[in-house]
Amino acid sequence: MTLHYKKEDIIAAYERVRQRIHKTPVLTSALINEMAETKLYFKCENLQKAGSFKIRGATNAILQLSEDEKKKGVVTHSSGNFAQALALAARDLFVPAYIVMPDNAPRVKVDAVKAYGADIRFCKNTQTERVRAMEEWQQETGATFLHPYDNPHVILGQSSCAYELLNQVSELDNIVSPVGGGGLISGTALTASFFSPNTNVFAAEPKGADDAWHSFNYGKIFPSENPQTIADGLLTSLGEYTFPVIRKLVSDIYTVTDEEIIEAMKIVWTRMKIIIEPSSATSLAVILKHKAQFRDQKTALIISGGNVDLNRLPF
Amino acid sequence: MTLHYKKEDIIAAYERVRQRIHKTPVLTSALINEMAETKLYFKCENLQKAGSFKIRGATNAILQLSEDEKKKGVVTHSSGNFAQALALAARDLFVPAYIVMPDNAPRVKVDAVKAYGADIRFCKNTQTERVRAMEEWQQETGATFLHPYDNPHVILGQSSCAYELLNQVSELDNIVSPVGGGGLISGTALTASFFSPNTNVFAAEPKGADDAWHSFNYGKIFPSENPQTIADGLLTSLGEYTFPVIRKLVSDIYTVTDEEIIEAMKIVWTRMKIIIEPSSATSLAVILKHKAQFRDQKTALIISGGNVDLNRLPF
Numbered sequence: 001m002t003l004h005y006k007k008e009d010i011i012a013a014y015e016r017v018r019q020r021i022h023k024t025p026v027l028t029s030a031l032i033n034e035m036a037e038t039k040l041y042f043k044c045e046n047l048q049k050a051g052s053f054k055i056r057g058a059t060n061a062i063l064q065l066s067e068d069e070k071k072k073g074v075v076t077h078s079s080g081n082f083a084q085a086l087a088l089a090a091r092d093l094f095v096p097a098y099i100v101m102p103d104n105a106p107r108v109k110v111d112a113v114k115a116y117g118a119d120i121r122f123c124k125n126t127q128t129e130r131v132r133a134m135e136e137w138q139q140e141t142g143a144t145f146l147h148p149y150d151n152p153h154v155i156l157g158q159s160s161c162a163y164e165l166l167n168q169v170s171e172l173d174n175i176v177s178p179v180g181g182g183g184l185i186s187g188t189a190l191t192a193s194f195f196s197p198n199t200n201v202f203a204a205e206p207k208g209a210d211d212a213w214h215s216f217n218y219g220k221i222f223p224s225e226n227p228q229t230i231a232d233g234l235l236t237s238l239g240e241y242t243f244p245v246i247r248k249l250v251s252d253i254y255t256v257t258d259e260e261i262i263e264a265m266k267i268v269w270t271r272m273k274i275i276i277e278p279s280s281a282t283s284l285a286v287i288l289k290h291k292a293q294f295r296d297q298k299t300a301l302i303i304s305g306g307n308v309d310l311n312r313l314p315f
Numbered sequence: 316m317t318l319h320y321k322k323e324d325i326i327a328a329y330e331r332v333r334q335r336i337h338k339t340p341v342l343t344s345a346l347i348n349e350m351a352e353t354k355l356y357f358k359c360e361n362l363q364k365a366g367s368f369k370i371r372g373a374t375n376a377i378l379q380l381s382e383d384e385k386k387k388g389v390v391t392h393s394s395g396n397f398a399q400a401l402a403l404a405a406r407d408l409f410v411p412a413y414i415v416m417p418d419n420a421p422r423v424k425v426d427a428v429k430a431y432g433a434d435i436r437f438c439k440n441t442q443t444e445r446v447r448a449m450e451e452w453q454q455e456t457g458a459t460f461l462h463p464y465d466n467p468h469v470i471l472g473q474s475s476c477a478y479e480l481l482n483q484v485s486e487l488d489n490i491v492s493p494v495g496g497g498g499l500i501s502g503t504a505l506t507a508s509f510f511s512p513n514t515n516v517f518a519a520e521p522k523g524a525d526d527a528w529h530s531f532n533y534g535k536i537f538p539s540e541n542p543q544t545i546a547d548g549l550l551t552s553l554g555e556y557t558f559p560v561i562r563k564l565v566s567d568i569y570t571v572t573d574e575e576i577i578e579a580m581k582i583v584w585t586r587m588k589i590i591i592e593p594s595s596a597t598s599l600a601v602i603l604k605h606k607a608q609f610r611d612q613k614t615a616l617i618i619s620g621g622n623v624d625l626n627r628l629p630f
Contacts, residue, residue, distance in 0.1 A: 025340040027362060031430070046588045047342060108585075115346070266625070270423075273361045273590040273621030306588030310581070310630065 003244060005156070007194045013156035014163045017059045020092060021160075024048050026168045026300070031271050036287050038294045041172070042268075043165045046276050046306025050112070052233075053161050053184055053304055054085035054148070060157025061146050062086075062093050070095045073143040077123075077130040079105040080233055081305050082148035087118035098143055100133045108309050149183030150239025158187030165300055166191065172199045173297035176283040178304050179203035179212045179253060180234035182242030188302065189249035200251040204282035206231045207255040212238055216246060216253045230258045230314055233279035233305060256285040262314045264288060268303075275306045278314070318559060320471070322509045328471035329478045332374045335407060336475075339363050341483045341615070346586050351602050353609045356487070357583075358480045361591050361621025365427070367548075368476050368499055368619055369400035369463070375472025376461050377401075377408050385410045388458040392438075392445040394420040395548055396620050397463035402433035413458055415448045423624050464498030465554025473502030480615055481506065487514045488612035491598040493619050494518035494527045494568060495549035497557030503617065504564035515566040519597035521546045522570040527553055531561060531568045545573045545629055548594035548620060571600040577629045579603060583618075590621045593629070 027042045045053035062074060073096030076086055083099045090097035097118040101110060102125030113120055123133040138145055147154065161184070162175060175192060179185045189201040205212050209227035215238050224237040238246065256264075258278075265281035268274060283301040287294050342357045360368035377389060388411030391401055398414045405412035412433040416425060417440030428435055438448040453460055462469065476499070477490060490507060494500045504516040520527050524542030530553050539552040553561065561568075571579075573593075580596035583589060598616040602609050 022343075025342075025362075027340075028337075030364070047340075049345065051588055269590060269625060273366055275584060275588040275590060310584060310628075313625075315625065 003248060005190050009156055010159045010163055010191055010194060013060050014160040016063050017056055017157055017160050020059050021055055022048050023164060026165065027272060027274070029271050032267060035267070036294065037291055038287070038296055039298050040287065041169045041298070041300040042272065043161065043300055043302045044274060045161060046274060046280060046303050050081070050084045050088045050116070051305055051307040052081040052085060053158060053302070054081045055089055056160050057149070057154035057157035057183055058082065058086040058089035058146065060160070061151060061153040062089055062095055064153045065144060069144050073098060073141055074146050075134055075138050075141065075143040076100070076146050076148060077134040078148050079109065079125070081307055084109060084112045084116065084307070086146060087113045087116035091117050096141070096143065098137050098141060100130055100137065102130065106309055109307070147239070149181035149236070150241045152241055154183055155187045155190070155241060155245070158184045159191045161302060162188040162191035163195065165302070166196050169298070169300055171298060172196060172300050174200045174202060174294060174299040175302065176202045176204055176286055176299060177302040178231070178234055178279050178282045179205050179246070180279065181236035182212065182238045182246050184302065184304055185250060186242045186245035189245055193249050201249065202286065203246065203250050203253040204286040205253055205255050206234055206261060206282060207257050209234050210255050212246070213253045213255050215243060216250065219247065231261055231279040231282060233277060234282070254286040254290060256282055256289055260285040260289060266315050274303070275308060276303050277305050277308045280304045280306070318563060320505055324471055325474045325478055325506055325509060328375050329475040331378050332371055332472055332475050335374050336370055337363050338479060341480065342587060342589070344586050347582060350582070351609065352606055353602070353611055354613050355602065356484045356613070356615040357587065358476065358615055358617045359589060360476060361589060361595060361618050365396070365399045365403045365431070366620055366622040367396040367400060368473060368617070369396045370404055371475050372464070372469035372472035372498055373397065373401040373404035373461065374408070375475070376466060376468040377404055377410055379468045380459060384459050388413060388456055389461050390449055390453050390456065390458040391415070391461050391463060392449045393463050394424065394440070396622055398424060399427045399431065399622070401461060402428045402431035406432050411456070411458065413452050413456060415445055415452065417445065421624055424622070462554070464496035464551070465556045467556055470498055470502045470505070470556060470560070473498045474506045476617060477503040477506035478510065480617070481511050484613070484615055486613060487511060487615050489515045489517060489609060489614040490617065491517045491519055491601055491614060492617040493546070493549055493594050493597045494520050494561070495594065496551035497527065497553045497561050499617065499619055500565060501557040501560035504560055508564050516564065517601065518561065518565050518568040519601040520568055520570050521549055521576060521597060522572050524549050525570045527561070528568045528570050530558060531565065534562065546576055546594040546597060548592060549597070569601040569605060571597055571604055575600040575604060581630050589618070590623060591618050592620050592623045595619045595621070
């Protein structure tokens, strides 16, 4: 897969989605800056519609469909933030949405998808069953399958987050973002490469799901196998569209333990009064672990989402 | 006490504090709008420095002191958000801060005041002991006593919040804000009366601490006696500076039960991904209780703070 993205693609995606999403605030905390011995800027996609950056990619991908495709709807399988985001984006654009969810998906996520008016079908939680159920439904409806991250329109949609960020904070030395399937980090790296080439982009990954670290360092996609981490948004493997962008444009990938993630998450909740999910805390955990690397620089962290079950907090 | 405030006082206070505080974002939630059948704008002072709007009043009051007074420092007694705010504002302005706290003050609040470098003395948690300890310390140090809310400079500092809000959202029909001692609501009502006279200002109060409701409706200050509510920021009585402003400029005061407060708090945490304290949830609780009153209007809610003990959540 070649890197055929152009500067204009990123601007066009931003213009396409901007009226349909929140322009999320960039927050700062003097106390966390003192703690990290540097200047940090938190891009709050947890405050985004449907609680994560995923609405950007979902919206951009739907808007690229033909009128006929829109009428037939979109289908995906997801237990996570993309399910909610696609459901909401589809509703806002009057497009039917069919979401396959594993039968052990958290109740709060199922309820959210329902609240956005999407149709849901449940299946056993294996990759094979999820794909089978999705393809069956796709054939019945003629809906277009939208992959949660391994889709160029989804990646370009996610790139709008960093595009917004670069207009909110100037002269960033670094951007740190979590990596799961790689949609957010590849969109971020693409945007930085075009609009702020002196900004380094780093990925943060849980040690218990470090397939991206292996893929990045060994030069081929290592599938995520039996990942064990509290960061439930980062369990997926890199894809054929996300991997080459990451390999070429990301400066490095750092891993952190679940203990470090929980500690960082607690710091943000306590000091900044915002609810962030464990996946989003990986970036701050990386910065606190590698202080020397980031000291006295301007570093933005993308807080990817805030969808946590308040009845199951890790502290 | 007459109402001698001028339009220029509010602008001057805003200009005085604006560089020293966060311009907090105004957030919206489509789901909560659907639930409330109206358009709501959340002014997020929980994302303010030291976690509440109190830094505005503290900063404005300190900046009004003479150089000699600043050298001698400021003293107050508080177990709540004003203690943290005054400690941080004083530190940022290189002014010594002496804070009397009751010996049963929550550990997290004591730790925060310490972290901001203020001196702390503990006393028994009675009004008499708190005032005695404060006056003793004041005599020793020559520091200036700053009342947490019943002080015109504090009130004018708090007015900067609504001033900012009116520049962020145009043509508001209503602003709803919690009332405790009345510093925030009187600053809000003053600002609206000068800069947006068609905007109604309502106060939200816990039923278990409804002294402001009584004071407002019977025309004289009823002291808060043995208040029982989860909204620990709203236990105080109106003061001689705040009462007349509220009596004259606030449209009405509505009360809500602790159950309604907790329900509203949970909705905001879950849907908006921000941490708000129970006191701040009173405004949404009022709106959800009086839907007909607010239906299809533009209403702002001032989210006063986000200082909660994460180990003692009511859900």
